[in-house]
Amino acid sequence: MKRLHFTTHMIAPPAQVWFTIWNDQLYRRWTKAFSEHSYAVSDWQQGSKVHFLDGKGRGMYSRIAEMVVNEKMVFEHIGEIVNNKEQPPTGNWTGATEGYVLTPPEGGTRLEVWVDTAEEWAGMFNEMFPKALALLKSLCEDFRIVVVATVAAPAQKVWDCWTLPKHMTQWNFASPEWCCPRAENDLRPGGKLNSRMEARDGSMGFDFWAVYSVVLPPQQIDMEMGDGRKVSVSFVETDGNTQVTENFEPETVHSLDLQYAGWNAILQNFRAYVEGIR
Numbered sequence: 001m002k003r004l005h006f007t008t009h010m011i012a013p014p015a016q017v018w019f020t021i022w023n024d025q026l027y028r029r030w031t032k033a034f035s036e037h038s039y040a041v042s043d044w045q046q047g048s049k050v051h052f053l054d055g056k057g058r059g060m061y062s063r064i065a066e067m068v069v070n071e072k073m074v075f076e077h078i079g080e081i082v083n084n085k086e087q088p089p090t091g092n093w094t095g096a097t098e099g100y101v102l103t104p105p106e107g108g109t110r111l112e113v114w115v116d117t118a119e120e121w122a123g124m125f126n127e128m129f130p131k132a133l134a135l136l137k138s139l140c141e142d143f144r145i146v147v148v149a150t151v152a153a154p155a156q157k158v159w160d161c162w163t164l165p166k167h168m169t170q171w172n173f174a175s176p177e178w179c180c181p182r183a184e185n186d187l188r189p190g191g192k193l194n195s196r197m198e199a200r201d202g203s204m205g206f207d208f209w210a211v212y213s214v215v216l217p218p219q220q221i222d223m224e225m226g227d228g229r230k231v232s233v234s235f236v237e238t239d240g241n242t243q244v245t246e247n248f249e250p251e252t253v254h255s256l257d258l259q260y261a262g263w264n265a266i267l268q269n270f271r272a273y274v275e276g277i278r
Contacts, residue, residue: 001096001116004125008133011108012140014070018102019256020139022073025146030139033132050075057084060093074099077116109140144232144247145256147264149271151244155237158244159218161274162233163187171273173197174265187215193223227251244270 010017020026022044031038037055042048046067053059059081066074077093079086096116103110113133117125151158161167165183172180172195183195191212198205210231214222221233229249236243246267250259 002119002122003114003116004122004129006113006115006129006133007110008137009105009108009110010137010140012143014102014104014109015256016143017109017111017136017140018070019145019260020136020143021100023145023256023260025148026139029146030132030136033128033135044073051081053081053084058082061086062098065097066099070102072099072101111136143250145250145260145263146245146247147260147267148243148245149267151242151271151274152240153242153274153277154240155218155235155242157277158235158237158242158274161277162221162235162244162270167273168195171270172266173269174262177201187212189213189215191215 012020020030024039028037028039031040035054038053039055040050040052042050042064044050044064044067046064048064050062050064051059052062060077061079061081062075062077064073065076066072075098077096077098079089079093081087098115099113101112103112111133113129115125115129153161161171163185165185168183168185169180172183177200179198179200181196181198184193186192189212193208193210193212195208196205197208208225210223210225212221212223214220214232218235220235221231223231225231229251231246231248234243234245236245244267246263248263250256254262
């Protein structure tokens, strides 16, 4: 085995870099340098298994040997995956490690990566890893959280359910304990979105508003929230299904994981609502 080392510096705090590396949607984006449809399946806890996959049923499986949130992740590779099935350990990967170490020098984060590889694959990794880290750096420095859902419905139906107040009040909340009692939507550049979210027991609630900058039915919406943060929503139809992708600038009060979970829960609620309409 040969150990390769790679280093990059991001003008972003360690928590933001960590989130970008391991969040499902962002991981898929920076690892495109290795495979167009690359993704990983894990709960990202120490001792847990990870499946690194290429979207075509191939990849490798590993164990998280060491994990310190916002600081360090080390994988011990075990074996290959073929046709989405783990293969018996072989000499190709068994015992090889791959590590990510984050340190916070002033003004950002230094990321150091190492990977153990067979000599014949060293050239490939020496070419691909710098490209992957360049993508990662871009995502970290122009940072947005991304949530995605594929809705089994055509784009026009999805667009109408997203934008018409009579539909918005039926899905615009993260859990059954909450509701959206009212919504107003002036759907045009310069127009304003107003909605109300409340706990069903009346214990709390808040108003959400934003101003539209781009409205391209049924494909794209860009807007700026009341606190100045920007949101972009795209609708892409393929074979009668529509992929809805939201990306948004995070706030600084709640953790990135909590914000991702909340926005994703609302989006999945939207998907279920649209698919339930006959």
